[in-house]
Amino acid sequence: MGASLIARPRNLATTLGVDTASAARTDFEARLLGVRDVALGLGAALAAGTGAPVRTWLLAQALSDAADCVVFLSGAASGRFAPLGGYGIGVFAGTGAVAEGALAARVSA
Secondary structure, X not given: OHHHHXXXXXXXXXXXXXXXXXXXXXXXXXXXXXXXXXHHHHHHHHHHHHOOOOHHHHHHXXXXXXXXXXXXXXXXXXXXOOHHHHHHHHHHHHHHHHHHHHHHHHOOO
């Protein structure tokens, strides 16, 4: 998802029901989320490729996705985000957090 946030940042805002003008003003923030996701993924891949510990990278991914889950679900529940977009992205992020946490528990380092 990180690369798509970098390439098409307005898609996040419009999926959440944000008007076009506000979506244009939040491009920078969406790209920051994308850069974070790409950096964490690359860090884990580089660690795995070099034999360095991967668990910390996976836990960082799980924590950032868990935080995203809370933000998007609470935004949808409060009416700040369109329900379908907010709940959908929140569940997607939560699923990622669970999978990354489970994988971190299974790796040796």
